[in-house]
Amino acid sequence: MPELTISEVARQVGLQASAIRYYERIGLLPGTPRMSGQRRYDTTALYRLAIIQRARQLGFTLTEIRHLFFGFRDITRASERWRTLSQRKLAELDDLMDGIKAVRGVLRKLMTKCQCDTLDQCGKGIFQNINRDLVARPLVASHRRREKYPTSVRP
Secondary structure, eight states: OBBOOOOHHHHHHTOOOHHHHHHHHHSSSSOOOOOTTEEEEEHHHHHHHHHHHHHHHTTTOOOHHHHHHHHSOTTHHHHHHHHHHHHHHHHHHHHHHHHHHHHHHHHHHHHHOOOOHHHHHHHHHHTTTTTOOOOOSSOOOOOHTTTTOOOOOOO
């Protein structure tokens, strides 16, 4: 029987009540029965919120978390779900690390080679070398990778 109020759940999992309501509104947390107008949760809500929090700490988007819960067949084990999403996240992180390395290289090059007196001189040099320095996309995760999970997936 549901017995925890939203404030009790929020305190136990370390979230704001507004975050819990938001997760419920977007379907990550199932709707709950109400008593005297107040939401009442059982312990499974604590477990679901723990999964959401851990996934957020690991850098998963809400769309990816939605995919964790609803993007697999019901018989798919939790370990397989995590493994699939983790492989994709690791590939994304590898891409980000490659981009960071590229930016570090350009920054080191700027520190040692730039002898410009004006920003116009810098701009001219950057413009002339624009195709050689592959820095345009390094620190932002690929938008395509984030869109691997359909946003229309709903419970």
